[in-house]
Amino acid sequence: MADLDDDCEAMTPSRRAVLGAAGALFAWSFVPKFAYAAAGSRDPRFLLVVLRGALDGLSAVPPIGDPDYAGLREGIALTKDGPDAALPLDGFFYLHPAMPNLARLYASGQASIVHAAATGYRERSHFDGQDVLESGQVGPGRTDSGWLNRLIASLPPGETVSRHGVLGVGVVPPLVVRGPAPILGWSPPRMARAGPDLMQRLSDLYGQRDPGLARALTQAIETEAIALRSSMNGDTRGGGGPDSTEGMKRIAEGAAGLVGADDGPRIAALAFEGWDTHANEGGAKGRLAQLLGGLDGALAAFEQGLKPVWKDTVVMVVTEFGRTAKVNGTVGTDHGTGTIAFLVGGAVKGGRMVVDWPGLKPEQLYEKRDLKPTTDIRGVAKGVVSELFGLSGPVLAERVFPGTGALAPMRGLVG
Amino acid sequence: MATPDDSRTSGIGLQRFGLGARPGQPRDQRDAARESMLAEVARGVVAQPLNPPFSGAAEIGGALFAFEDKERMEREARRVAGQAQAMQVAAAPPNPQAAQNPQAPVAPQAPAAPQNQMAQPAKPPNEPPLPFKTYRDEVVARVQLALEAESGFAERLVQFWSNHFCIAATKSNIGRSMAGAYEREAIRPHVFGRFEEMLVAAESHPAMLDFLDNRLSVGPGSPAGKRRGRGLNENQAREILELHTLGVHGGYSQADVTNLARIITGWTMVGREAVLGFPGSFAFNIGLHEPGTQPLLGKDYAQPGKAQGLAALTDLAHHPATADFIALKLARHFVADEPPPTLVASLSEVFRRTQGDLAAVSRALLESNAAWNAEPSKIRSPQEFLIASYRALSRKADPGQILGPLGVMGQPFWQPSGPNGYPDTNAAWASAEGIKTRIDVAAGWGRQAAGSVPDPRALTEDILGPLASPETRQTVARAESKPQALALMLMSPEFQRR
Numbered sequence: 001m002a003d004l005d006d007d008c009e010a011m012t013p014s015r016r017a018v019l020g021a022a023g024a025l026f027a028w029s030f031v032p033k034f035a036y037a038a039a040g041s042r043d044p045r046f047l048l049v050v051l052r053g054a055l056d057g058l059s060a061v062p063p064i065g066d067p068d069y070a071g072l073r074e075g076i077a078l079t080k081d082g083p084d085a086a087l088p089l090d091g092f093f094y095l096h097p098a099m100p101n102l103a104r105l106y107a108s109g110q111a112s113i114v115h116a117a118a119t120g121y122r123e124r125s126h127f128d129g130q131d132v133l134e135s136g137q138v139g140p141g142r143t144d145s146g147w148l149n150r151l152i153a154s155l156p157p158g159e160t161v162s163r164h165g166v167l168g169v170g171v172v173p174p175l176v177v178r179g180p181a182p183i184l185g186w187s188p189p190r191m192a193r194a195g196p197d198l199m200q201r202l203s204d205l206y207g208q209r210d211p212g213l214a215r216a217l218t219q220a221i222e223t224e225a226i227a228l229r230s231s232m233n234g235d236t237r238g239g240g241g242p243d244s245t246e247g248m249k250r251i252a253e254g255a256a257g258l259v260g261a262d263d264g265p266r267i268a269a270l271a272f273e274g275w276d277t278h279a280n281e282g283g284a285k286g287r288l289a290q291l292l293g294g295l296d297g298a299l300a301a302f303e304q305g306l307k308p309v310w311k312d313t314v315v316m317v318v319t320e321f322g323r324t325a326k327v328n329g330t331v332g333t334d335h336g337t338g339t340i341a342f343l344v345g346g347a348v349k350g351g352r353m354v355v356d357w358p359g360l361k362p363e364q365l366y367e368k369r370d371l372k373p374t375t376d377i378r379g380v381a382k383g384v385v386s387e388l389f390g391l392s393g394p395v396l397a398e399r400v401f402p403g404t405g406a407l408a409p410m411r412g413l414v415g
Numbered sequence: 416m417a418t419p420d421d422s423r424t425s426g427i428g429l430q431r432f433g434l435g436a437r438p439g440q441p442r443d444q445r446d447a448a449r450e451s452m453l454a455e456v457a458r459g460v461v462a463q464p465l466n467p468p469f470s471g472a473a474e475i476g477g478a479l480f481a482f483e484d485k486e487r488m489e490r491e492a493r494r495v496a497g498q499a500q501a502m503q504v505a506a507a508p509p510n511p512q513a514a515q516n517p518q519a520p521v522a523p524q525a526p527a528a529p530q531n532q533m534a535q536p537a538k539p540p541n542e543p544p545l546p547f548k549t550y551r552d553e554v555v556a557r558v559q560l561a562l563e564a565e566s567g568f569a570e571r572l573v574q575f576w577s578n579h580f581c582i583a584a585t586k587s588n589i590g591r592s593m594a595g596a597y598e599r600e601a602i603r604p605h606v607f608g609r610f611e612e613m614l615v616a617a618e619s620h621p622a623m624l625d626f627l628d629n630r631l632s633v634g635p636g637s638p639a640g641k642r643r644g645r646g647l648n649e650n651q652a653r654e655i656l657e658l659h660t661l662g663v664h665g666g667y668s669q670a671d672v673t674n675l676a677r678i679i680t681g682w683t684m685v686g687r688e689a690v691l692g693f694p695g696s697f698a699f700n701i702g703l704h705e706p707g708t709q710p711l712l713g714k715d716y717a718q719p720g721k722a723q724g725l726a727a728l729t730d731l732a733h734h735p736a737t738a739d740f741i742a743l744k745l746a747r748h749f750v751a752d753e754p755p756p757t758l759v760a761s762l763s764e765v766f767r768r769t770q771g772d773l774a775a776v777s778r779a780l781l782e783s784n785a786a787w788n789a790e791p792s793k794i795r796s797p798q799e800f801l802i803a804s805y806r807a808l809s810r811k812a813d814p815g816q817i818l819g820p821l822g823v824m825g826q827p828f829w830q831p832s833g834p835n836g837y838p839d840t841n842a843a844w845a846s847a848e849g850i851k852t853r854i855d856v857a858a859g860w861g862r863q864a865a866g867s868v869p870d871p872r873a874l875t876e877d878i879l880g881p882l883a884s885p886e887t888r889q890t891v892a893r894a895e896s897k898p899q900a901l902a903l904m905l906m907s908p909e910f911q912r913r
Contacts, residue, residue: 052832124653124672125663127835140663144842171825171852172843185848194858198899202854202906205890210908212845213794220851243832273832278628278650329646330631335653367669 043160044312044347044388045259047268047302048148050134050174051295051319053275054126057339058325058371059288060099061113065092068360072326076283084284089113090353097284098293101300105344112348112413114341114380115355118321118373122366124335126276129320134176136378138403145179147400148269151385152181154399161266161389167223169255169270170242176269184223184265185216186258188250226264227257243274245294252298256305259313272298275319279330299344311346314384314414318377325365338371341380347388349415354380376407383410426881427791428452430913432749432781434567435803436878444565445880449781452568456777459607461569463599464556468549471600472621473685475549475592476695480687482545483588546591550584551814553595554828558812561802572606572777573598574798575748577829579741580617580659581836582626584829589625589684589695594829597622610741610771611732618655618728619697621684627651627834634680634705647705652676654834660731662740671712677705678716679724738766744839745776750786751793752840758785791882791912794845796837797824799913800853804905807878808864816863820856825849854906861902871900875907882909 062078063069064086070077078086078094086094087103093115095103105111121132121140128140136147148166155162165182168174177183199221206214240247251270258264274291281288299315306313322339338358343350358364358372366372382396386409397405428448429436436445444451469475542548561570577598584594601620605613617623624630629651633640640646652675657663681704685691691698699721708717714730716723731737742762746754758780765772765779780786795803801821810816821827831837838844868874875883875891887907894900904910 123663124669125657126833127657128663168846168848171823171846171849172838173846173848175842178842183847185846185851187848187852192855192859194854194902195899197895198858198902199854201890201894201899201903205886205903205907208886209884210912212841213850213908213911216845216847216850217854219847223847224851276833278648279631328648329633329635329640330628330648332628332648334649 042312042347042388043266043309044314045266045306045309045345046385046388047255047259047270047313047315048176049295049298049315049317050130050176050269050271051275051317052126052130052271052273053277053319054129054321054323054335055275055319055339056277056281056288056323056333057115057117057319058322059281059283060096060292061089061115061340062086062094062096063092063115063357063360064094066357066360072360073283074327075331076281076286076327078284086284092357093353093355096289096292098289099296101296101303102342102344105299105303106351109351110346110348111342111344111350112352112354114343114375114377115353116338116358116371116373117341117375117377117380118338119377121321122337124321124337126320126335131175133318133320133377134174136176136401144175146174146176146269147381148176148267149179149181149183151389151391151400152267153179154391154395155389164263164265165219167255167258167265167268169251169268174269174271182219184219184226184258186223186227186254188247188254223258226261227254229261229263242270242272243291245290245297248272248294248298249301252301253305256302260306260309277323277332278328278334279332281327281332299342302344313345314347314388315342315344316381316384317342317344318381322371324369325360325371326369336370337366338373341377343380343384343413347414349413354410354413375410378404379407379410380413382407383413387411387414426879427913428787429566430795430803430882431787431791431793432566432568432571434561434564434570434799435806436880437806438809438874438877448566449787452566452781453778455566455569456607456774456781459774461573461603461606462560462564463603464553464560464595467556467595467599468552469592469596472593472596473693473696475596476589476621476685477693478545479588479592480694484687486544546588549592550594550829551818554817555812555814557595557598557828558802558805558817562805562810562812567802568777568781569606570802571749571799573603575745576606576613577602578831578836578839579744580613580623581831581834582620582622582829583831583834586626590622590829593620593622593625593695598829605773607774607777609732610737610766610773611729613773614659614728614732615725617659618651618679618724619682621695621697624651624682624684624697627654629676629679630683632676632680632683633703634677636705636707637680638702639700640703640705647673647676647680649673649676652679655679655728655731658835660740661734661736665734665736665740667712670710674709674711675727678709678711678727680705681721682724732771735763735767738763738771741776742766745780746786748839749780750789752842755785755789758783791909792841793913794841794911795913796839796844797821797826797853798828800824800905800911803910804857804860807874807905807910808860808868808901810860810864820859824852824856853911854902857902857905858898860905861898861900864901865897868897868901871897871904874901875904878904879907879909883907884909 064080080086080094084097086097089095102111119132120138121129131140134146135143137143152162152166165184166177167184168177170187173183173185203217206217255268255270259268277288302315303310318341319339321337323333323336328334356374358374362368378401385391429445432452564570582590582597584591597620601616627650628648632648633645635646649672653672656667661667681700683698683700685694685696685698687694701720708715711727716727718726742759745762746759762776762779765776769775826837872892887909891900891903894903
């Protein structure tokens with residue numbers, strides 16, 4: 001592997017040349033002249049983690065202080081005492097015991113938790129819910145571009161952030177990063193890499209015959225070069241997928257390596273899977289506990305892998321919607337609405353619950369069924385990226401989250 | 416039937432609607448691809464894999480439960496033996512053999528067998544546990560069929576429908592063992608049959624009832640619901656409406672989801688106790704079924720028992736929204752991410768007029784000049800890429816050479832990450848990371864096949880023929896080695912797009 005990697009490095013004609021080529025492909029013919037305030041001296045990093053399948057926020061961050069919680073959750077309710085006690089946050093909310101790293105980060109002021117949150121989507125289709133969450137549109141099916149991509153496309157070209165594009169982790173890039181701005185792709189390598197000469201010849205052929213494939217390959221070569229420079233070239237063959245503890249950790253380590261590199265992308269999105277807990281969800285132990293443990297390990301891997309720039313980093317963890325407040329007939333939960341989001345990182349003004357708690361009595365639930373959303377997750381996202389990247393409200397409302405002018409960016413989330 | 420006269424358009428037939436050319440396939444067979452595919456539709460029969468590991472879901476269920484019972488007993492025996500050994504070790508001088516390898520698990524029957532005596536006719540080394548072995552053998556059987564198909568149109572339809580009504584082999588031992596049988600039993604027999612029959616076959620298959628949890632759903636007012644206080648699981652009902660029939664914008668409400676969930680309570684799988692039939696087979700369990708009339712999409716369903724679900728599914732199959740949804744998905748799969756609206760409209764019209772006659776819909780697709788003449792814009796999915804490459808390189812269906820590459824390219828058989836199946840657009844498969852991974856895979860195949868291909872240039876002519884651009888021909892001709900030439904052919908735009 002090692003000498004192949006060296007060849008790869010040597011082969012890359014010149015990173016600047018590749019970047020130039022990519023820039024030409026995307027032809028910044030139209031540069032919007034929105035108001036833009038420089039974000040100061042910080043060189044910020046933003047990672048979005050999408051949990052696919054609708055995480056049960058009432059289990060991840062149980063409101064044990066709410067008198068109605070235990071009754072709704074029956075056998076899977078978490079408790080503040082006993083051998084598998086939930087971890088204390090603010091005396092009302094607790095954290096699932098599978099997440100000790102997050103508890104530590106919260107205690108040290110590097111994590112905030114948003115509860116009873118959702119996008120504006122109120123139906124219960126995973127795929128439409130994810131479309132709204134990732135496209136940043138007010139409804140599903142409106143566009144094939146994602147809000148992180150349009151965010152980058154809204155920054156002045158030549159800025160550090162826009163110059164380095166957005167990283168989409170996985171063989172299939174998440175919708176949130178797709179769009180006109182350059183996308184870098186990466187996933188944990190699982191087989192021997194092709195020789196650099198083959199890559200170059202295909203690059204030439206695509207350049208003559210197929211702009212779409214040419215663009216994809218150019219971006220792939222660029223990411224590979226960054227990965228090699230940030231010495232992520234160990235053979236990481238094997239290991240689980242994005243729904244396993246090991247897989248989440250590997251993906252987080254890889255993303256951290258790329259985003260932490262000096263010449264790496266500043267913005268990344270990745271997805272973990274398997275959160276659709278219809279049956280046998282489990283409480284302090286069981287299936288959901290395992291997934292949350294995997295997420296907790298991934299957060300620790302981000303912290304570790306981004307060490308020099310962790311102070312400038314926000315990791316935002318979101319999911320398409322929540323689950324029913326009441327446990328269902330098969331000791332799981334069905335598709336619901338309100339849920340949680342995590343903000344983690346050295347740049348987070350943390351140690352806080354961000355919540356307007358709606359309560360859990362039947363009449364306080366959404367359609368007498370789901371945790372009622374009282375915080376719009378898009379307002380949280382707008383707040384984080386506006387404070388992190390210095391984007392103004394109008395840009396966010398017109399380009400990044402179109403049609404959300406009435407939804408103010410939440411202030412004071414980033415320290 | 417007029418065959419498109421342009422030779423390039425005619426050359427696309429085997430790629431767009433089939434599984435790609437094989438070396439030495441007669442020219443006229445390729446030029447007449449449309450006629451031969453229409454003949455497949457006329458025959459109306461889809462081939463079944465030869466030598467599948469089990470004959471059907473019930474047989475798998477029996478074997479699987481026996482396997483799980485045996486595993487549990489062996490685990491228990493190991494635990495007891497381990498305790499006994501620990502006590503012996505504590506009481507007696509250490510056994511030199513055990514000391515050499517303290518980690519080795521102790522075989523339950525023959526813990527002290529001399530080394531020269533075979534304990535029992537053990538399974539061959541590296542033989543995976545039953546569910547994985549079954550899955551692997553089903554994959555091989557399926558791939559073999561695809562490699563042997565003349566045009567592959569029917570096989571492509573099998574892939575399409577299997578993905579539309581997808582299940583996930585990763586959900587459980589049941590899913591892993593039954594994925595292949597599910598496709599053989601619920602999908603293949605209905606590809607040129609009626610949509611409503613495929614719908615019922617899919618929704619009532621034990622693999623689907625396990626995958627979408629309806630197996631465990633209990634009507635709250637049913638005898639079991641009253642007794643045990645267990646209740647509904649609405650997962651399968653929701654996906655029937657959203658993904659299998661009407662589509663998410665098909666005009667149903669949360670109440671419809673819940674009511675359909677009530678309607679199909681009792682649709683379940685026979686467990687290991689074999690109360691209602693053979694373990695692993697479908698059963699309608701009246702003891703779980705929610706009694707009474709249920710409204711769905713403005714109509715009341717008062718039928719007793721299983722008939723209630725059958726009536727609801729039949730109506731959903733004939734719903735106009737279902738026709739539109741299926742027409743769009745089919746056109747998107749075969750023609751373009753944004754297919755010609757006239758094509759979608761005509762497929763939907765045929766679906767409605769024939770009440771979901773899938774042979775008629777397939778015929779309409781093949782006969783459409785809009786479908787035939789569109790520019791090749793779709794990138795082949797990883798599964799299509801693997802099958803087309805194996806056909807082009809005359810490779811065999813070796814399990815390790817299938818599971819590995821499909822896994823890294825992100826599309827292993829029967830393992831989508833959600834019930835919406837694998838994506839079917841270029842945005843999903845023509846990504847930077849996706850292309851890079853494909854190149855790695857193609858490089859490996861080029862190395863492995865180089866010895867058996869006399870001349871990559873001739874193979875490129877043979878496989879791509881009129882589709883090959885001068886640039887691709889030149890790139891293959893100038894390759895520095897035979898393996899590289901083959902990888903270049905496989906990764907050429909004309910091979911990748913259809």
